[in-house]
Amino acid sequence: MKKEYEKELYFKGHLDCLYFYSKHIKELSSFIKGKEIAAKIHIPPNGVFLRRGSKDEPLFVQELNKKNLTPKFFDLRTKLKRHDAIQNKQLTKTQAKIWLYFPPNKPVEFFYATNSEHQNKPIERIFIDIDRRDLSTEDARKVAKTLIDEINSDIAFNKLIKFRVQILFTGSSYHVYLLLKKPVSHEFYEKYIAYSKNEKIPSFISKWANSITQKTNILVSGGHEKKENIIILDPSGTPSGKLARVPFSVHVKENKIDAVAELVEL
Numbered sequence: 001m002k003k004e005y006e007k008e009l010y011f012k013g014h015l016d017c018l019y020f021y022s023k024h025i026k027e028l029s030s031f032i033k034g035k036e037i038a039a040k041i042h043i044p045p046n047g048v049f050l051r052r053g054s055k056d057e058p059l060f061v062q063e064l065n066k067k068n069l070t071p072k073f074f075d076l077r078t079k080l081k082r083h084d085a086i087q088n089k090q091l092t093k094t095q096a097k098i099w100l101y102f103p104p105n106k107p108v109e110f111f112y113a114t115n116s117e118h119q120n121k122p123i124e125r126i127f128i129d130i131d132r133r134d135l136s137t138e139d140a141r142k143v144a145k146t147l148i149d150e151i152n153s154d155i156a157f158n159k160l161i162k163f164r165v166q167i168l169f170t171g172s173s174y175h176v177y178l179l180l181k182k183p184v185s186h187e188f189y190e191k192y193i194a195y196s197k198n199e200k201i202p203s204f205i206s207k208w209a210n211s212i213t214q215k216t217n218i219l220v221s222g223g224h225e226k227k228e229n230i231i232i233l234d235p236s237g238t239p240s241g242k243l244a245r246v247p248f249s250v251h252v253k254e255n256k257i258d259a260v261a262e263l264v265e266l
Helices: 003-008 017-022 026-032 069-078 082-087 091-099 139-154 155-160 186-193 204-216
Strands: 035-045 047-052 110-115 123-131 163-169 173-184 221-223 231-234 243-245 250-253 255-261 262-264
Touching: 003 017, 017 026, 017 069, 017 110, 035 091, 082 091, 110 250, 123 139, 123 186, 139 155, 139 163, 139 173, 139 204, 139 231, 155 186, 186 204, 204 221, 204 231
Parallel strands: 221 231
Antiparallel strands: 035 047, 035 110, 110 243, 123 173, 123 231, 163 173, 163 262, 250 255
C-alpha cells in the first residue's frame, strides 16, 4: 500500500476510512455514477456488518460532499459516539446517515450496487470477478489480461453490445468491467453471460475460460464457487441487487487494512 494512502487513513491520529475516501470523492463519483453505496464494516475480533440501501436508508456518493464532510464533522468523530452527537444535535440528518455507513475507528470497505439495489433493473455494466483463491496474483493478472484480449477479439460478442473496458485491482486480484454504451436486460445477462455447470449452450464466460486455459496453461473456469488450483471467472456480481468494490476501497484481511483498490491498465 502506498505511503500517502497510509497517512490519509488517519485523522488526528484516529483511523477514519471515510476521511480517506473523502480525499478521492471525484474519482469515486465518476466510477459509481449515482448508484447506491454499501459499506462492509469490520468489527474485531471477527465480526462483519454490512450497510446497504436495500435494508438501510439509501446513501449516494453525491451526499459525500464538502457540505457534509467538513473538518468539524471529522473532528467530532474523534470525540463523540454517533448516538451522543445526534442527541446533542451536532449532526445533520445526512451526516448521521453517513456516519452509520462509515463509522470511525474501524476498517470499512467501500462497495456499491453494481446495477442498482433492486432486482430486474437494466444492466449498465458487466462485472467479472477474477477469483484466484490459492493461485498467485501474477496468475490472476495474466488471466485478466488474456480475458480482455478474448473479449475485445470476440466478433460474435462485439456484434451484440458496445462497451468500454475498465480494470480494478483490489490489492489481491482483479475485477474486469465492461461499461456498456446501452443498457441490456437481465435476460441478456442470463442468455449470454451467466455461467451454469449444466448449460446447454456455452455462455461467453465458458468460451473465454476455455480459450484462456489453452493460451496461458492456467486452469480457468466459469462459476461462482471457489476452487483450489483454478481461477474462476465469476460474473454473478453483475445483476441488479448485487454489490461490487469501488476504486480506493480499502482491502481488509484479518481485520487489518492490507491494500487499497485502484483502477489499472494491463
